[in-house]
Amino acid sequence: MSGAIFSDWMRSIQSRTETALANALPPLDLTPDRLHEAMRYAVLGGGKRVRPLLAHGAGLVTAAAPDTVDRAACAVELIHAYSLVHDDMPCMDDDSLRRGKPTVHVEYDDATALLVGDALQSLAFQLLAEPGLIPDAARQLKMVEHLGVASGSRGMAGGQAIDLQSVGQNISREALEVMHVHKTGALIRASVQLGALCGPTQDPDTLARLDQFSKRIGLLFQVVDDILDCEADTATLGKTAGKDARNDKPTYVTLLGLEEARRFAAELEADALAALGPLDARADMLRALASYIVHRRF
Amino acid sequence: MSGAIFSDWMRSIQSRTETALANALPPLDLTPDRLHEAMRYAVLGGGKRVRPLLAHGAGLVTAAAPDTVDRAACAVELIHAYSLVHDDMPCMDDDSLRRGKPTVHVEYDDATALLVGDALQSLAFQLLAEPGLIPDAARQLKMVEHLGVASGSRGMAGGQAIDLQSVGQNISREALEVMHVHKTGALIRASVQLGALCGPTQDPDTLARLDQFSKRIGLLFQVVDDILDCEADTATLGKTAGKDARNDKPTYVTLLGLEEARRFAAELEADALAALGPLDARADMLRALASYIVHRRF
Numbered sequence: 001m002s003g004a005i006f007s008d009w010m011r012s013i014q015s016r017t018e019t020a021l022a023n024a025l026p027p028l029d030l031t032p033d034r035l036h037e038a039m040r041y042a043v044l045g046g047g048k049r050v051r052p053l054l055a056h057g058a059g060l061v062t063a064a065a066p067d068t069v070d071r072a073a074c075a076v077e078l079i080h081a082y083s084l085v086h087d088d089m090p091c092m093d094d095d096s097l098r099r100g101k102p103t104v105h106v107e108y109d110d111a112t113a114l115l116v117g118d119a120l121q122s123l124a125f126q127l128l129a130e131p132g133l134i135p136d137a138a139r140q141l142k143m144v145e146h147l148g149v150a151s152g153s154r155g156m157a158g159g160q161a162i163d164l165q166s167v168g169q170n171i172s173r174e175a176l177e178v179m180h181v182h183k184t185g186a187l188i189r190a191s192v193q194l195g196a197l198c199g200p201t202q203d204p205d206t207l208a209r210l211d212q213f214s215k216r217i218g219l220l221f222q223v224v225d226d227i228l229d230c231e232a233d234t235a236t237l238g239k240t241a242g243k244d245a246r247n248d249k250p251t252y253v254t255l256l257g258l259e260e261a262r263r264f265a266a267e268l269e270a271d272a273l274a275a276l277g278p279l280d281a282r283a284d285m286l287r288a289l290a291s292y293i294v295h296r297r298f
Numbered sequence: 299m300s301g302a303i304f305s306d307w308m309r310s311i312q313s314r315t316e317t318a319l320a321n322a323l324p325p326l327d328l329t330p331d332r333l334h335e336a337m338r339y340a341v342l343g344g345g346k347r348v349r350p351l352l353a354h355g356a357g358l359v360t361a362a363a364p365d366t367v368d369r370a371a372c373a374v375e376l377i378h379a380y381s382l383v384h385d386d387m388p389c390m391d392d393d394s395l396r397r398g399k400p401t402v403h404v405e406y407d408d409a410t411a412l413l414v415g416d417a418l419q420s421l422a423f424q425l426l427a428e429p430g431l432i433p434d435a436a437r438q439l440k441m442v443e444h445l446g447v448a449s450g451s452r453g454m455a456g457g458q459a460i461d462l463q464s465v466g467q468n469i470s471r472e473a474l475e476v477m478h479v480h481k482t483g484a485l486i487r488a489s490v491q492l493g494a495l496c497g498p499t500q501d502p503d504t505l506a507r508l509d510q511f512s513k514r515i516g517l518l519f520q521v522v523d524d525i526l527d528c529e530a531d532t533a534t535l536g537k538t539a540g541k542d543a544r545n546d547k548p549t550y551v552t553l554l555g556l557e558e559a560r561r562f563a564a565e566l567e568a569d570a571l572a573a574l575g576p577l578d579a580r581a582d583m584l585r586a587l588a589s590y591i592v593h594r595r596f
Contacts, residue, residue: 026451031476035451035459086416089389091408110389111462114412118384119455121416125423126446129439137435141427144442148424153324153333157417161333164409178329 001281006288010053013073017052018044020070021077024127038108038116039123043081046099050293051076054188054217055195057286058210061279062199068134072143072194075128079151079187082120085113087160121151134198143197150190159183168248176250177219184225185218192217212275213286220268221293226251227261228296269294299579304586308351311371315350316342318368319375322425336406336414337421341379344397348591349374352486352515353493355584356508359577360497366432370441370492373426377449377485380418383411385458419449432496441495448488457481466546474548475517482523483516490515507573511584514570519591521563524549526594528556567592 021043026036052073059069088095088103089110096106105113128144131137149155159182166179192214196207230253252261272290276283319341324334350371357367386393386401387408394404403411426445432438447453457480464477490512494505528551550559570588574581 030452032451032456032459032463032480034463035456039451082416086412089412091387091389091412112459114384114387114389115455115459115462117416118380118419118449119451121419122446122450122453122455126443126450129427129442129446131436131439131443137439138429140439141429141435141442144427144439145424145429148420148427151416152420152424153330153337153417154328155420157413157420158330158333161330161410161413164413165330165332182330 001284001288003288006285006292009285010292013053013056014049016066016070017049017073017077020074024071024074024078024123026123034108035112035115035119038104038112039120041101041107042085042104042116042120043078046101047077047081048296049073049077050221051080051188051191053289054191054214054286055198057283057289058192058195058214059198060285061206061210061282062196062201063282064195064199068198069195071127071130071133072198073191075124075147076187076191076194078120078124078127079147079156082117082124083156083160083187085120086117089113092160092164124151128194139197139202143194146190146193146197150186155182155186155190156184159186163249166250169250171250171255173255176252176255180219180222181215184222185215188218188221189214206279209275209277209279210286213272213290216268216272216275217290217293220265220272220290223252223261223265223268224294224296226253227258227265229253230258265294299582299586301586304583304590307583308590311351311354312347314364314368315347315371315375318372322369322372322376322421324421332406333410333413333417336402336410337418339399339405340383340402340414340418341376344399345375345379346594347371347375348519349378349486349489351587352489352512352584353496355581355587356490356493356512357496358583359504359508359580360494360499360501361580362493362497366496367493369425369428369431370496371489373422373445374485374489374492376418376422376425377445377454380415380422381454381458381485383418384415387411390458390462422449426492437495437500441492444488444491444495448484453480453484453488454482457484461547464548467548469548469553471553474550474553478517478520479513482520483513486516486519487512504577507575507577508584510573511570511588514566514573515588515591518563518566518570518588521550521559521566522592522594524551525556525559525563527551563592 025040025043028037030036055073055076056069084098085104087093088098089105095103097103104116124147125144128147134140151157159179162179163183192210196210252264256264269290273287276287323338323341326335328334353371353374354367382396383402385391386396387403393401395401402414423442426442449455457477460477461481490508494508550562554562567588571585574585
């Protein structure tokens with residue numbers, strides 16, 4: 001597949017995701033309007049939409065209708081967006097810049113940021129539970145359950161808690177992986193699961209391959225994030241760079257060194273592609289996504 | 299029905315809710331253990347479990363299996379518990395005492411309190427989505443959707459946002475009602491809806507009556523809360539009393555005066571009972587609950 005085909009697909013998914021999110025978020029003229037404005041501020045107009053891209057890429061493999069995948073993509077992206085809002089708050093990472101804009105608690109206030117995150121999480125589940133999203137209601141419940149597990153104490157929120165406990169600690173490579181499997185990996189895995197569950201082709205071997213792929217991609221995403229955090233300057237990244245190292249947070253770069261971290265990323269990319277193995281051309285967007293994640297500059 | 303029968307039922311529901319919550323919460327030996335400990339601290343060993351009582355009361359009307367209602371009851375109680383944890387945080391009400399114990403951010407720290415709330419919300423949806431909770435998966439999705447709406451920006455979180463905006467404002471009785479319909483009313487309504495949806499008897503007229511009942515009860519609960527906040531001392535209430543008035547928050551007592559607030563509570567109780575109207579003795583626990591909510595001392 002040519003790079004141009006992938007770029008076009010990526011832009012089309014990013015564009016339809018923006019539209020779907022704008023439609024899913026409560027309108028500005030609805031009470032409480034300030035909260036709704038802040039929710040839209042937190043979600044719209046930014047981000048590379050990596051999780052929606054993964055959901056749509058997996059949906060292609062199971063022949064899902066893109067309109068259906070939009071809903072799953074919105075759900076995972078809303079969870080991601082809420083986690084950024086809470087993570088940026090003064091009691092967590094205390095960041096003032098996100099995607100080149102003031103963070104929600106800076107633009108509004110701490111209480112509003114707290115409620116924005118809370119309401120975005122509720123909205124994610126509400127969207128995913130709307131009856132009739134897919135014909136098989138039992139499978140739709142499974143999607144909701146996956147999102148719950150991925151977001152909670154054994155997933156993303158748990159990863160944040162492990163992260164808090166690991167500041168200033170000398171942790172092992174295994175412990176670092178446990179943290180990332182929770183913090184970033186769980187929601188990336190859920191993005192692929194939810195996208196795949198949207199389609200009618202529910203072949204167990206294919207689903208197992210997609211799951212293996214998503215686990216590698218989740219870790220890969222974090223390793224590349226650590227590399228970028230070490231390399232990039234604030235202007236390129238759109239967030240305060242080098243912050244993890246300054247905050248004395250363990251990263252793959254501080255643990256392995258820059259070169260070994262890069263080698264590990266290449267290994268994870270190869271493993272991810274191997275997991276997709278014999279799947280036909282319908283998995284090509286996922287293959288291209290793996291490469292995109294390694295070579296991204298954001 | 300005698301008061302003793304109601305008291306026994308109430309104690310049995312409170313006890314089985316405590317057990318169900320303890321089983322639903324992640325065990326202490328699971329990573330991240332500190333987060334799981336804080337989640338259990340936030341949820342277990344306290345509270346009158348009004349929402350679980352309403353869910354079980356409604357479940358009686360639709361002949362639901364109590365084990366099934368336990369799950370719905372846990373879901374609404376986890377949402378309630380998370381809202382208390384976030385509401386008590388320094389950037390919101392900044393409360394240090396809850397149910398006679400230090401609040402989560404005091405006992406642990408702000409970041410942990412934030413994550414405890416986030417993870418409790420995820421867990422609520424995860425529990426409710428577990429496939430097979432009721433035989434009708436489409437109806438179970440409706441339960442999840444109701445909980446999403448009740449928790450989000452058009453429900454509880456939205457009510458908190460309206461509350462923030464109304465501090466120090468002279469608001470009308472109508473505006474106060476809009477706030478409470480969102481802040482407390484939505485989740486109380488969902489408690490009744492979810493409990494009712496657990497049962498096999500899904501008669502539309504009965505469900506409509508239960509819904510009317512729950513709307514009155516939601517408002518009643520808040521009016522009584524305002525009366526108690528005005529009357530009670532810290533020892534009786536187990537939380538810092540008179541705080542709303544000191545924080546310059548509008549209440550039914552500041553708006554109507556104590557006597558008129560009491561009269562309004564009596565009117566709401568009568569309306570709630572009238573909504574149940576012709577329903578048979580299976581609705582008696584809900585009838586007794588209405589009276590209990592008016593005469594409670596917590």
